[in-house]
Amino acid sequence: MNRAGKQILFTLALLALPILAHAAKIGDISETSWTEQAIDFFSFQQPIIRTALIGTLLIGFCCGILGSFLVVRKLSLLGDTLSHAVLPGVAMGFLWNASKDPWAIFVGATAAGILGVALVGWIKQTTHLKEDSAMGMVLAGFYGVGICMTTVIQNLAMGNKSGLDKFFFGQAAALSSGDIRLLGIISLITVVVILLFYKEFLVISFDIGFAQALGMPVKILHYALMALLTFAVVVSLQAVGVVLVSALLITPAAAAFLLTDRMHWMLVLAAVFGMLSGAIGAFVSYLSNNLPTGPFIVLGATSIFLLALLFGPRHGLLPKILRRRKQRKRIALENTLKAVFHLNENSQFTKRAFEAGKLATERNASLHETEAEIRNLVKAGMALRLDTANGTKMSGKAQFELTKPGWYRACEIVRNHRLWELYLTNAAQYQTDHVHDDAEDTEHHLGEDIVLRIEARLKNPIHDPHGKLIPNRDAIKP
Amino acid sequence: MREHFFPDFDWHTVFVQPWAEYGDNSFWIVLMGFLVSGTCGLVGCFVILRRMALVGDAISHSLLPGITIAFLLTNSRDTLPMMLGAIAAGITTVVLIEAIRHSSRIKPDAAIGIVFSSLFAIGIILISVFADKIDLDAECVLYGELGFIPLQDIAMLGGVEIGPEPVIRMAIIAVIAIGLLIAFFKEMLVTSFDPGLAASLGINPTRYQYGLTLFLSVVIVSSFESVGVVLVIAMIIFPGATALLITDRLPKAIWLSILFSLLYAVLGFHLATWLEASIAGGMTVIAGFIFGLVWMAAPKRGLLTKLVKRSFKRETTSP
Numbered sequence: 001m002n003r004a005g006k007q008i009l010f011t012l013a014l015l016a017l018p019i020l021a022h023a024a025k026i027g028d029i030s031e032t033s034w035t036e037q038a039i040d041f042f043s044f045q046q047p048i049i050r051t052a053l054i055g056t057l058l059i060g061f062c063c064g065i066l067g068s069f070l071v072v073r074k075l076s077l078l079g080d081t082l083s084h085a086v087l088p089g090v091a092m093g094f095l096w097n098a099s100k101d102p103w104a105i106f107v108g109a110t111a112a113g114i115l116g117v118a119l120v121g122w123i124k125q126t127t128h129l130k131e132d133s134a135m136g137m138v139l140a141g142f143y144g145v146g147i148c149m150t151t152v153i154q155n156l157a158m159g160n161k162s163g164l165d166k167f168f169f170g171q172a173a174a175l176s177s178g179d180i181r182l183l184g185i186i187s188l189i190t191v192v193v194i195l196l197f198y199k200e201f202l203v204i205s206f207d208i209g210f211a212q213a214l215g216m217p218v219k220i221l222h223y224a225l226m227a228l229l230t231f232a233v234v235v236s237l238q239a240v241g242v243v244l245v246s247a248l249l250i251t252p253a254a255a256a257f258l259l260t261d262r263m264h265w266m267l268v269l270a271a272v273f274g275m276l277s278g279a280i281g282a283f284v285s286y287l288s289n290n291l292p293t294g295p296f297i298v299l300g301a302t303s304i305f306l307l308a309l310l311f312g313p314r315h316g317l318l319p320k321i322l323r324r325r326k327q328r329k330r331i332a333l334e335n336t337l338k339a340v341f342h343l344n345e346n347s348q349f350t351k352r353a354f355e356a357g358k359l360a361t362e363r364n365a366s367l368h369e370t371e372a373e374i375r376n377l378v379k380a381g382m383a384l385r386l387d388t389a390n391g392t393k394m395s396g397k398a399q400f401e402l403t404k405p406g407w408y409r410a411c412e413i414v415r416n417h418r419l420w421e422l423y424l425t426n427a428a429q430y431q432t433d434h435v436h437d438d439a440e441d442t443e444h445h446l447g448e449d450i451v452l453r454i455e456a457r458l459k460n461p462i463h464d465p466h467g468k469l470i471p472n473r474d475a476i477k478p
Numbered sequence: 479m480r481e482h483f484f485p486d487f488d489w490h491t492v493f494v495q496p497w498a499e500y501g502d503n504s505f506w507i508v509l510m511g512f513l514v515s516g517t518c519g520l521v522g523c524f525v526i527l528r529r530m531a532l533v534g535d536a537i538s539h540s541l542l543p544g545i546t547i548a549f550l551l552t553n554s555r556d557t558l559p560m561m562l563g564a565i566a567a568g569i570t571t572v573v574l575i576e577a578i579r580h581s582s583r584i585k586p587d588a589a590i591g592i593v594f595s596s597l598f599a600i601g602i603i604l605i606s607v608f609a610d611k612i613d614l615d616a617e618c619v620l621y622g623e624l625g626f627i628p629l630q631d632i633a634m635l636g637g638v639e640i641g642p643e644p645v646i647r648m649a650i651i652a653v654i655a656i657g658l659l660i661a662f663f664k665e666m667l668v669t670s671f672d673p674g675l676a677a678s679l680g681i682n683p684t685r686y687q688y689g690l691t692l693f694l695s696v697v698i699v700s701s702f703e704s705v706g707v708v709l710v711i712a713m714i715i716f717p718g719a720t721a722l723l724i725t726d727r728l729p730k731a732i733w734l735s736i737l738f739s740l741l742y743a744v745l746g747f748h749l750a751t752w753l754e755a756s757i758a759g760g761m762t763v764i765a766g767f768i769f770g771l772v773w774m775a776a777p778k779r780g781l782l783t784k785l786v787k788r789s790f791k792r793e794t795t796s797p
Contacts, residue, residue, distance in 0.1 A: 076587040077532050084708065126781055127773065129526070133719050136531035137769065140712030144762020147709065151756040243539065243708075247595030254588045292606055295599035302596040309582055317581055 038287060048173055049286065055175040055239055056278030056297065058183040060248065062190050062232040064256075064274025067249035068266050069225055071257055072205050077135055078117065079249035082226075083233050083242055084139040085116030087146025090237065091153060102178045106234055113230030114223070116142050143242075173286075173293070174238055186231045193228060194267070201225065202263055240281075241294040251301035252277060255308040258315050277301035331444045333380060336373045337410035338417070338443075339363045340383075340402055341471075353386055357396030367396055374400060382406025411471040416443040416451060418464035418471075423454050425465045432465040487752065496751050504747070506642050511743035511761055513648040514701045517655050518710060519717030519735040521697050523728065524690055526718045527670040532587070533572065534714050536594035537691070538698045538707045540571040542601030545699065550608060557647065561699055568695025571597060572688070644703070651700045658693065659732075666690070667728060705758035716765035717742075723769075723776045738768060 070076050089112025093105035116138045123134040175183075194201065203211040204221050211218050229249070236245045252273035256266045281297025310318050339362045343354045360370035377383040383406050386399040402410060420439040424430040430438075446454075455461075464470055496504040525534050544567025545560050552559040571593055578589040631643040640646060659666070665686055668676040673683035694714075701710045717735035725731050746761030753760070774782045 071585075071588050074585050074587055076585070076591045077535075080532075080535070080591060123773070127723055127779065129719055129722065130529050130531075132529050132531040133526050133715055136535060136711055136715040137719055137766075139535065140708060140715065141762060141766035141769070143708045144712050144759050144766065146759075147706075148750075148753065148755040148759035148763055151759060152753050155754050243598060244595055246591055247599070250588050250591035251595065254584055254592055257584065257588075258582060292602060295602040295606075298595050298599035299603070302592065302599070305592060309578070309584075315583055 038283075049282075051175055051177060051180055052173050052239075052282045052286070052293075053279065055180055055183060056282040056293065057275045058180070058187050058278075059232075059236045059239055060252070060274030060276070060278030060297070061271045062183075062187050062274075063236060063245070063248040064252040064270035064272070065190060065194060065267050066225070066229050066232050067253035067274075068256065068263070068270045069201060069205055070229070070249055071253040072263070072266070076250045076254075077132075077246070078120070079229065079233070080246035081116060081120060081135045081139045082113050082230060083237070083245040084146075085142035086110075086113045086230065086234055086237065087143055087242055088112050088149055090234075091146055091149035094153060095149075102176070102182055106182060106231075109234040109237070110227070110230050112142065113233060114227060117223075117226045117230070179235070179238060183235045186235050190228055190232065193224065197221070197224075198264075205263070239278075239293055240297055241292070244294040244298045247298040247301060248274060248277070251298070251305050255301070255305040258305075258308040258312045273301065273304050277304060329376070332373065333376055333382075334409070334413045334444055336363070336370075336377055337382065337402070337406060338413045340406075341410040341414050345468075353399050353401045355396065356398045356400065360396070377402075377406065380406075382409060413443055415471045416446045418468060419451060419454050419458070419461070420446065421466070422458055422461055422464050422470070426458060435465065485752065485754070491751075493748055496747070506645050507757065508743050508747050510645045510648060510704055511747060511757065512740050513645065513652050514704050514710075515713040515717065515739035515742050515761065515765075516736050517648070517652045517697050518701055518713035519739045520652075520655050520659060520732060521690070521694055522714035522716075523718040523721070523732055523735055524666055524670055525694065525714055526722065527728075528687070528690070530690075530694075531711075531715050532590055533575070533691070534694055534698070535711050536575065536590045537568045537571050537695055538702065538710050539594040540567045540597040540601075541695070541699055541702060541707060543567060543597050543604060544570075544601075546601050546604045546608075550604070561696065564699030565692060565695050567597065568691060568698070572691050648700055648704075651697065655693070655697065662686070662689075705761070709758045709762050712762040712765055713739075713742075716762075716769055720765075720769045720772050723772050723779060738765070741768060 067076075067079060070079050086109040089109035090105050091108075092112070093101070093108030096104040096108065120131070120134045120138050123129055123137070124131050129137075200211070200216055200221055203214070203216065204218055204225075208218060211221075233245050233249075236248060240248055253266070253270040255273050256269035259269055260266050277297050277300035280300030280303075281293045281295075284296040284300075285291040285293040308316065310316055313319055336359070339359055340354055343358060343362055344352065356370055356374060357367060359374070360367045363370055363373070365373075374383060378385065378400075381403060383400050383402050386401055387397075417439045420442045421432075421435040424435040424438060425432055461470055462472075522534075525531055541564045544563040544565075546563075548559045548563025548566075551563075574593045575586065575589045578584050578592065579586050584592075632639050632641070665676070665681050668679065668681060669683040669686040676683045676686075698707075698710050698714075701713065705713060717738040718731065720738055721731040721734035724734060742761045742765050745764045747757055748760075749755070749764060750757040750760030772780065774780050776783060
């Protein structure tokens, strides 16, 4: 609880940072009428807005789908490596005919990306260096070559109009219609390839040994996926920038991973999250002139991830905490019921009513705590107060009685406890003095189904290992 | 302005002129390059052994918001606030990565990617929003440039000029690194190779892990001005990785990594002079080149060495 709480605090702090940044930004922009810009954006009248939006949507879509395969294969940072490794290829493509020709840059960058990925694999295979070092070297080494080349290009006569700086931080407005066409083609290829070879990609993602045993061309599939990834990274560079494109591969897919266990749903969710982040980034960066698109796309994706981390129905932190709290409450309730049963048993089931003070002694708890427990019982409709004449004020002498459902539940818990003790001594050869603690825990988790099976296997026993009666629901009716 | 990517190679302009005409500046730049890559390499040996290379990458990216926020709060470019901001950012990165890892089923690699990209994005947004108030250039942080370090600020000690301030600052960091290495060598060795044994010897591995992370942040922040946040990773990983291809002994690997750093600084400087390119970029190209050489031809494990040995063996054993 304490630990989880701390973690939530940290994540909230992380969430607060971008919000603070936003607040500062909105304050700045209000002078230049960001509402007008927003209305302008949503009218979709200007072609530049449409191009930027379509571009970021396609990028989010592609990266979300392909990133899912990286995330499930624990190769997330290969995306990072790839995005840095394409830089020399971009510069090379630019040198090819000294202009920002999307096709030349595309070819150069793809070649560099695939070479980078191949080198990572090769270093890993032929040396004893670990994968992270190999990735770090390819990432930084290729990037260094790229930096060298871009600084040279900026010194060259044609360098001034290169616009290569857009590749570092990304500006969706810089997307041309040629880029959009390229993006569309890449998205189409991605979808077609994934649909055609879905089963193959699924198998190599989760069990590469099995894929090899089936005779699948594992290497070819791996490099096909890497080629698609490189395509996606290269076409995303202009809108998102070199450093942040890896976030688009990882974050939407990780958010989807938190929400589902099925690969096809993960792909769909990751694509949707990617598109959503793209749209958020395009919108926010349009609000003012000097805002880069890439970082806002990334923060959009991070916000989605944090929402999934906190509120995801199955793996989310908050639902987990709530579930745990509910379970703890149920266990406390059941322990109280069990204590009441013991009080009854001590009186040979002659006295059904019990006193709050006696229960406190039985539970080894203070009167105050016990009163809270009894109140919970009453609230759950499992106990009734008998001496209502004295008012509702609690005291050690206050008299209570279990209702019918309360009594049934108490019997069930005690039966679970004693059956489990007997099962451990008979079937698992435990010593009789070692079974109590285990049963204390297990009694709360045994379902009706298992209880019936244990009863059948032990041939409907009557006494537990300590010689006490195992309550039979029909026999001990209040 | 020139027309060709590769200018004509001329021994005199590349190797003699920088020393003859700008002797002092060239000396300080090469020394700075050596101090940066040497210190990074020293820390890097342990980073590689602990498989923290990509954590280093994450930390180096996260420094951006750290120093930006420190700058916005103090409105100065002094070393101390920047250093504190960077250390805070480094710790935040590691803590967030651990928090995501432990609180969900997200794997560590994805956690690293999510954390550093988000922090980096926050940094870039802060810089572009406060562009008029901030004297930090995002591109400068990304590239870094050894040629632009302010050499005119001379540090004085007891009335004697001892050298440009940034170089002296880096030298102090390097001396601290060496001091820490000598003081904690045994502990670092044990916790790097066998955390279980370390714990049984009464050495807390987690404490040393965090200590290394902390010092890594310090080294990265003092280096990023010269080499930029991405290439600092090259300076951290390449010397150690290359050295570990040659030897299995850690002390020997550390000596080798310092030797490699010297090569990077000198050769990188001349390569950059020749191409008129970024010096940090030049150093990284040299680092990659040397790694390639060693990978192919290291005495025991080089690919070509193995190949030659194998064919030699076949010749001698075959009848």
